Amino acid sequence: MKILITGATGLIGQRLTKKLLSQSHHVTALTRSPERAAKLLGSQVELWSSLADLSSLDGFEAVINLAGEPIADKRWTDAQKQTLYDSRWQLTEKIAELIKASAHPPSVLISGSAVGYYGDQGQAVVTEQHSPKQEFTWQLCSRWETLALAAKSEKTRVCLLRTGVVLSSEGGALAKMAMPFRAGVGGPLGEGQQYMPWIHIEDMLNAILFLLHQDSLDGPFNMVAPQPVRNEQFSTLLAKVLHRPCFMRVPATVVRLLMGESAVLVLGGQQAIPQRLIDAGYKFRYDQLQPALENVLKK
Numbered sequence: 001m002k003i004l005i006t007g008a009t010g011l012i013g014q015r016l017t018k019k020l021l022s023q024s025h026h027v028t029a030l031t032r033s034p035e036r037a038a039k040l041l042g043s044q045v046e047l048w049s050s051l052a053d054l055s056s057l058d059g060f061e062a063v064i065n066l067a068g069e070p071i072a073d074k075r076w077t078d079a080q081k082q083t084l085y086d087s088r089w090q091l092t093e094k095i096a097e098l099i100k101a102s103a104h105p106p107s108v109l110i111s112g113s114a115v116g117y118y119g120d121q122g123q124a125v126v127t128e129q130h131s132p133k134q135e136f137t138w139q140l141c142s143r144w145e146t147l148a149l150a151a152k153s154e155k156t157r158v159c160l161l162r163t164g165v166v167l168s169s170e171g172g173a174l175a176k177m178a179m180p181f182r183a184g185v186g187g188p189l190g191e192g193q194q195y196m197p198w199i200h201i202e203d204m205l206n207a208i209l210f211l212l213h214q215d216s217l218d219g220p221f222n223m224v225a226p227q228p229v230r231n232e233q234f235s236t237l238l239a240k241v242l243h244r245p246c247f248m249r250v251p252a253t254v255v256r257l258l259m260g261e262s263a264v265l266v267l268g269g270q271q272a273i274p275q276r277l278i279d280a281g282y283k284f285r286y287d288q289l290q291p292a293l294e295n296v297l298k299k
Contacts, residue, residue, distance in 0.1 A: 112163065189250050221276050
């Protein structure tokens with residue numbers, strides 16, 4: 001297939017691009033830094049720095065849209081919120097416009113989102129049918145999804161990736177979470193009862209490929225493992241795998257002082273399950289947290 005991918009130099013995008021190339025797909029990557037992307041992705045990938053000169057996406061069979069400013073790297077000031085909006089909304093809107101303008105449009109748009117779409121759901125079990133709480137993360141993801149769904153037609157299906165914490169040996173949220181544990185000062189955050197939906201990077205990649213090739217599937221998919229865990233359980237297993245203690249509980253007030261409004265990312269949560277992936281027949285390689293952490297952290 002001829003595939004256009006955005007966010008190809010990110011945590012998921014790099015691994016996905018390499019996997020697509022290994023399956024003999026032709027990959028074009030949209031990137032703000034072609035020189036850096038060439039070093040990370042290799043010479044097989046065609047690199048574009050802009051979509052501005054395009055009038056359609058004729059010739060592409062699929063678009064995978066993963067671009068977006070990391071949500072947890074900075075405090076949510078008004079300026080940072082706008083950056084988060086713009087980095088997701090503007091590109092997604094442009095992609096949908098180009099798909100709609102195509103005489104022979106891509107057959108599928110797979111577009112990023114997050115379990116943050118649902119907001120903090122406490123202890124409720126969250127499937128793709130669950131009603132969201134209208135918080136900032138919902139505002140961010142809801143508009144993102146709506147813009148992507150504008151590309152939907154009889155010729156193009158749209159799949160939305162409501163992603164949890166991606167476990168990878170190559171960085172991302174796990175690297176930050178592991179730092180205090182490696183230093184011997186790790187522990188649960190707040191009361192520790194908030195759910196942490198997670199997914200191993202291999203299942204994230206394989207599930208995207210599953211959606212790429214399943215012509216009957218569209219709409220939102222919770223990209224999370226079938227067994228979400230509470231923060232306290234996650235902390236205990238992370239410490240166990242790293243052979244470190246787990247006793248330094250961080251009070252919620254301290255987390256809020258450090259992170260501001262974005263503290264909801266770690267003090268809130270969703271007991272999200274991948275109901276639609278399970279119903280569609282996807283088989284998870286890592287459905288339990290401890291084996292997933294052992295696999296990732298041994299690297």
